[in-house]
Amino acid sequence: MLSVKRLATKGNVLHKAVAQRSYSHLNASLAHHEYSDPRHDKNVHVMHSRGVNILHDPLLSKGTAFSIAERERLSIRGLVPPRCQEMDKQLLRVKRNLDACETPLAKFVFLAALHDRNETLYYKIIMEHLEELAGIIYTPTVGLASQMSHSIYRRSRGMYFSSQDRGQMSAMVYNWPHDQVDVIVVTDGSRVLGLGDLGANGMQIPIGKLSLYVAAGGIRPRAVLPVVLDVGTNNQDLLNDPLYLGMSHPRLEGEDYYSFIDEWVTAITSRWPDTLIQFEDFKYPHAYNLLAKYRNRITCFNDDIQSTSSITLAGILASLKSRGMSQEDLSSERIICVGAGSAGVGVCEGIIDCMVAQGRVKSREEAYSKIYMLDQYGLLGNPGFHPPNNQDDPQSKQYQPRPTKLDDRQYCYVKHDLRDQMSLEELVRQVKPTVLLGLTGIRGVFSEEAVREMAKHHERPVIFPLSNPDTHAECTAEEAFKWTDGRAIFASGSPFKDVQLPNGKIGKTNQCNNSYSFPGLGLGITVSRASRVTPNMFLETARTIADMATPAQLKEGVLFPGVSQLREVALNVGTRVCEVAFQEGYATAILEQGEILSEVVRSSAYEPDYVPLVYHP
Numbered sequence: 001m002l003s004v005k006r007l008a009t010k011g012n013v014l015h016k017a018v019a020q021r022s023y024s025h026l027n028a029s030l031a032h033h034e035y036s037d038p039r040h041d042k043n044v045h046v047m048h049s050r051g052v053n054i055l056h057d058p059l060l061s062k063g064t065a066f067s068i069a070e071r072e073r074l075s076i077r078g079l080v081p082p083r084c085q086e087m088d089k090q091l092l093r094v095k096r097n098l099d100a101c102e103t104p105l106a107k108f109v110f111l112a113a114l115h116d117r118n119e120t121l122y123y124k125i126i127m128e129h130l131e132e133l134a135g136i137i138y139t140p141t142v143g144l145a146s147q148m149s150h151s152i153y154r155r156s157r158g159m160y161f162s163s164q165d166r167g168q169m170s171a172m173v174y175n176w177p178h179d180q181v182d183v184i185v186v187t188d189g190s191r192v193l194g195l196g197d198l199g200a201n202g203m204q205i206p207i208g209k210l211s212l213y214v215a216a217g218g219i220r221p222r223a224v225l226p227v228v229l230d231v232g233t234n235n236q237d238l239l240n241d242p243l244y245l246g247m248s249h250p251r252l253e254g255e256d257y258y259s260f261i262d263e264w265v266t267a268i269t270s271r272w273p274d275t276l277i278q279f280e281d282f283k284y285p286h287a288y289n290l291l292a293k294y295r296n297r298i299t300c301f302n303d304d305i306q307s308t309s310s311i312t313l314a315g316i317l318a319s320l321k322s323r324g325m326s327q328e329d330l331s332s333e334r335i336i337c338v339g340a341g342s343a344g345v346g347v348c349e350g351i352i353d354c355m356v357a358q359g360r361v362k363s364r365e366e367a368y369s370k371i372y373m374l375d376q377y378g379l380l381g382n383p384g385f386h387p388p389n390n391q392d393d394p395q396s397k398q399y400q401p402r403p404t405k406l407d408d409r410q411y412c413y414v415k416h417d418l419r420d421q422m423s424l425e426e427l428v429r430q431v432k433p434t435v436l437l438g439l440t441g442i443r444g445v446f447s448e449e450a451v452r453e454m455a456k457h458h459e460r461p462v463i464f465p466l467s468n469p470d471t472h473a474e475c476t477a478e479e480a481f482k483w484t485d486g487r488a489i490f491a492s493g494s495p496f497k498d499v500q501l502p503n504g505k506i507g508k509t510n511q512c513n514n515s516y517s518f519p520g521l522g523l524g525i526t527v528s529r530a531s532r533v534t535p536n537m538f539l540e541t542a543r544t545i546a547d548m549a550t551p552a553q554l555k556e557g558v559l560f561p562g563v564s565q566l567r568e569v570a571l572n573v574g575t576r577v578c579e580v581a582f583q584e585g586y587a588t589a590i591l592e593q594g595e596i597l598s599e600v601v602r603s604s605a606y607e608p609d610y611v612p613l614v615y616h617p
């Protein structure tokens with residue numbers, strides 16, 4: 001294993017070589033090492049081929065920015081317009097064209113095409129306008145783009161493994177052209193955001209997540225791999241659509257499903273043993289079962305369960321400070337979580353982990369007692385407490401037990417002293433929660449009655465409608481502020497604009513999305529080459545982010561730095577995750593004496609700048 005220090009030195013050697021224009025001494029072994037150097041994108045890129053293919057390779061192309069000397073060196077003289085244009089002019093052109101697109105979906109298609117032509121320029125524009133463009137390449141527009149993916153399809157990106165590839169996957173992985181893959185985001189498209197089963201159309205989600213891994217987390221564009229596992233779909237509209245691009249059969253389930261995933265994991269880890277695998281948008285309970293199966297075997301985590309949990313915990317911890325309390329007061333909160341799927345259960349587990357780690361609860365069971373969970377039927381409560389059905393009154397709501405039993409993870413939240421399936425409104429009246437979390441994927445679940453009731457009992461009710469995209473959030477920011485007379489501390493999964501309040505003040509919104517947590521996690525794991533992703537890494541991610549807002553921001557209800565600061569957030573999180581990886585003994589990179597981790601992490605992060613291209617046959 002090359003140490004972090006030695007990798008840096010290799011980069012410097014190459015850099016010097018370019019400065020002196022003495023390319024001839026770059027021997028094959030250096031050129032080979034260049035491919036395993038996480039920083040080589042910053043220094044020089046050694047090419048083994050030249051000609052028009054370079055123009056058409058989005059990882060290498062500079063479009064009109066190739067210098068005359070480079071055009072000569074790479075045999076592309078005459079294949080681009082005569083004037084060499086630096087990146088600033090290219091950015092101007094791209095931004096003008098982007099602004100002329102009339103709809104968010106048109107912007108999405110435009111940016112995807114840029115991604116396919118010139119990745120450096122794509123990341124430059126994304127990073128310069130992160131706040132504006134995150135809403136296009138990521139939630140909410142990526143949700144619409146996923147629904148429409150088969151209609152807007154232009155060019156393939158990433159890899160698809162489908163039910164027709166069984167038995168072939170360990171050979172197929174070698175079709176991917178890059179030997180080093182640092183991060184894979186994989187989905188089976190079974191629960192895409194709050195939009196349900198979108199089958200192979202789910203590919204837009206790994207692509208969007210990995211764009212943020214690069215833009216915010218500083219992972220190199222050539223080292224990311226988006227993947228769809230196409231095990232069929234139960235979405236009848238897609239199955240009936242002649243343009244749909246995925247397999248045309250219902251989803252594999254049971255043993256067929258799990259052995260399919262197993263074949264894929266084996267194939268991937270045989271080619272890239274130290275890659276980080278992020279499981280994304282798998283439906284409940286597959287999401288949990290896969291995490292339980294692989295978390296202690298390979299470097300992996302589930303984004304919806306673990307990184308959503310981490311950022312939600314960060315939001316609650318920061319909200320404690322903004323309400324004049326300390327983060328250590330977490331276990332004095334009363335939390336209602338509406339949603340008992342992968343994100344709902346995952347978010348609550350993270351909160352419980354933190355309560356236990358803080359040591360203010362006597363047991364994990366006591367921590368569970370602080371969180372009230374509802375599914376689509378209502379509170380997970382005690383069926384025995386239900387009044388008997390009134391057979392004589394056909395109008396009265398008849399109690400029906402849930403059609404499927406709660407599993408062990410959900411069962412931990414059952415409140416034995418409260419009636420099963422109690423409505424949110426009634427529960428709020430009884431419990432007077434301090435925090436309301438929404439992870440249902442259903443607009444309108446946070447009713448006016450429930451929110452107003454909550455606001456009667458607390459000066460600053462914490463209202464987090466976390467479902468994505470914005471059209472599926474449990475309530476809007478306008479509603480939350482209106483129903484609480486502007487007093488809510490508000491965070492949503494997808495962005496909402498700040499709200500002008502009748503008293504002239506501004507109701508500040510926060511975006512509580514896992515894009516604050518996963519890019520830094522990936523950076524920390526890539527730099528430390530951690531072999532496992534551990535609960536402490538998520539806990540520390542939450543603590544790191546919760547400590548970033550200033551006292552003045554907290555006072556106004558701002559919990560996190562804005563989306564434009566995602567790179568800074570990721571560098572902080574990445575450094576902390578790296579430290580945890582070394583402390584817990586999972587780091588396999590070697591840190592030289594005297595190296596400062598935060599600097600190693602910062603200097604490892606990719607920057608979208610054109611680097612000299614050198615031809616070396």
Ligand SMILES: O=C([O-])CC(=O)C(=O)O
Pocket residue numbers: 139192193194281303304467468493513514
């Ligand atoms: O993608 C997002 O915006 C957050 C997320 O993971 C989800 O909602 O599934």
Ligand SMILES: [Mg+2]
Pocket residue numbers: 193280281303304
């Ligand atoms: Mg997700």
